[in-house]
Amino acid sequence: MKPPPFAYHRPTAVEEAARLLAELGDDAKVVAGGQSLVPLLNFRLAAPGHLVDVNAIAGLDRLDRTDGAVEVGATVRDVRLLREPPVAAAHPLLVEATGWIAHPVIRNRGTVCGSLAHADPAAELPALLALLDGSVEAVAWRRGALTSRMVPAAELFAGPLQTTLEADELVVAATFPMLAAGTGWAVEELARRHGDFALAGVVLTVAVDGDGRPTSGRAAYLSCAPTPVVVDIGPGLDGGDAKASALYELVAAALDPTEDIHASAEYRRHLAATLTVRALDRALARARTDSGTRDQSSEGVRA
Amino acid sequence: MTAMRKDGEVVNPVAVDHEVVVTVNGVTRSARVPARRLLSDMLRHDLRLTGTHVGCEHGVCGACTVLLEGEPIRSCLTFAVMVDGARITTVEGLAAPDGELGPVQRAFRECHGLQCGFCTPGFLLLTTELLTRSPEPGEDEIAEALGGNLCRCTGYVNIVRSVRRAAELAKEQLS
Numbered sequence: 001m002k003p004p005p006f007a008y009h010r011p012t013a014v015e016e017a018a019r020l021l022a023e024l025g026d027d028a029k030v031v032a033g034g035q036s037l038v039p040l041l042n043f044r045l046a047a048p049g050h051l052v053d054v055n056a057i058a059g060l061d062r063l064d065r066t067d068g069a070v071e072v073g074a075t076v077r078d079v080r081l082l083r084e085p086p087v088a089a090a091h092p093l094l095v096e097a098t099g100w101i102a103h104p105v106i107r108n109r110g111t112v113c114g115s116l117a118h119a120d121p122a123a124e125l126p127a128l129l130a131l132l133d134g135s136v137e138a139v140a141w142r143r144g145a146l147t148s149r150m151v152p153a154a155e156l157f158a159g160p161l162q163t164t165l166e167a168d169e170l171v172v173a174a175t176f177p178m179l180a181a182g183t184g185w186a187v188e189e190l191a192r193r194h195g196d197f198a199l200a201g202v203v204l205t206v207a208v209d210g211d212g213r214p215t216s217g218r219a220a221y222l223s224c225a226p227t228p229v230v231v232d233i234g235p236g237l238d239g240g241d242a243k244a245s246a247l248y249e250l251v252a253a254a255l256d257p258t259e260d261i262h263a264s265a266e267y268r269r270h271l272a273a274t275l276t277v278r279a280l281d282r283a284l285a286r287a288r289t290d291s292g293t294r295d296q297s298s299e300g301v302r303a
Numbered sequence: 304m305t306a307m308r309k310d311g312e313v314v315n316p317v318a319v320d321h322e323v324v325v326t327v328n329g330v331t332r333s334a335r336v337p338a339r340r341l342l343s344d345m346l347r348h349d350l351r352l353t354g355t356h357v358g359c360e361h362g363v364c365g366a367c368t369v370l371l372e373g374e375p376i377r378s379c380l381t382f383a384v385m386v387d388g389a390r391i392t393t394v395e396g397l398a399a400p401d402g403e404l405g406p407v408q409r410a411f412r413e414c415h416g417l418q419c420g421f422c423t424p425g426f427l428l429l430t431t432e433l434l435t436r437s438p439e440p441g442e443d444e445i446a447e448a449l450g451g452n453l454c455r456c457t458g459y460v461n462i463v464r465s466v467r468r469a470a471e472l473a474k475e476q477l478s
Contacts, residue, residue, distance in 0.1 A: 053385055104447065195450055
């Protein structure tokens with residue numbers, strides 16, 4: 001299938017891109033990696049009149065460790081998170097979640113911010129951003145000036161492939177807060193074929209006390225609802241050794257999964273709860289052998 | 304890249320064609336294409352390089368895989384206009400100018416790493432890049448690198464065997 005016709009724009013500055021989006025409104029789509037958008041065009045599920053390619057904009061390819069967070073510019077491709085050691089050291093959970101995205105060839109082109117703006121409920125990075133209370137920076141050209149705002153994850157995702165961003169807004173960066181020292185993490189998901197979108201998946205963090213007992217935890221679910229769902233799993237940890245059954249029951253009760261051709265709601269609920277129990281095991285093991293590579297300051301996210 | 308306009312008249316922006324110049328297998332090539340031209344179609348239709356195969360056209364099968372600046376990408380998920388100025392390697396670039404097959408191609412032939420051959424260009428380019436990055440890849444590394452491409456004939460046993468053989472041949476060629 002071939003994509004429908006569109007006009008192509010390649011701005012070289014953020015302001016130019018924002019002006020274009022202001023002028024073109026909802027007839028324009030932003031493209032960076034195109035790994036989600038181009039299939040939609042090829043299937044003709046989307047037919048925007050204009051594509052605004054942000055790859056030529058200088059400065060959007062920045063990948064920085066800031067105070068307590070990793071900031072990812074709009075044209076940073078997934079593969080860079082897997083290949084740049086300073087980021088891996090700063091945010092191993094971000095690296096692990098990125099490694100679950102599709103296949104290496106897709107990660108060579110797909111971008112972190114593109115995945116967030118695309119807001120696929122089956123994608124890993126929206127769930128991670130929600131788990132960490134991260135945010136995106138969106139700019140727009142309004143009343144003759146460039147405006148910018150931070151949109152927290154809790155306010156970003158509106159539904160399947162829908163965000164609360166306005167048509168004239170451009171995501172220029174995403175901020176993933178780093179984990180506090182002593183926090184364990186894990187990503188678990190299940191797909192019918194390796195690299196497919198998961199039937200259900202979980203991104204989880206857990207904090208432990210000096211004796212290695214879990215004190216608090218959070219889990220975010222993908223493929224379970226129209227948007228990422230964050231669950232406080234603290235009550236399921238029982239203050240001591242994790243009781244798998246209590247955690248399973250807590251998650252199963254907290255989720256109201258969607259049903260589709262790929263899996264029933266009941267199966268998704270079972271899968272999400274089972275994956276949570278598995279993820280907790282791995283996360284606890286990591287928390288107890290914390291290598292101290294994460295953020296040592298008080299800025300880091302507590303589980 | 305220049306936008307083409309008829310006699311200076313402003314035309315419907317959707318109808319504007321773009322001059323795209325790419326270096327394919329070391330040769331500078333150009334074509335005037337609409338913005339919606341997929342890289343896979345530019346290679347096949349405009350540049351007549353039909354070694355790149357188009358399978359699913361939505362990024363699932365990997366038959367259209369080419370190397371963009373040395374990295375494997377899906378050419379069916381990439382607009383030609385977005386890679387103007389880039390260096391691209393297709394399956395046609397893996398053999399020597401006199402037609403002698405490269406080590407990866409020889410390995411796939413030796414180990415029966417193909418039957419109908421439709422998926423083969425993608426696997427050859429994935430293997431080429433993998434061996435550049437990791438000259439002696441382990442089993443897991445091979446599976447990770449090839450896992451995104453589909454073969455509906457042979458299964459993957461002989462393909463994986465071909466990759467290991469290609470590593471040997473490439474090493475012999477170097478020494």
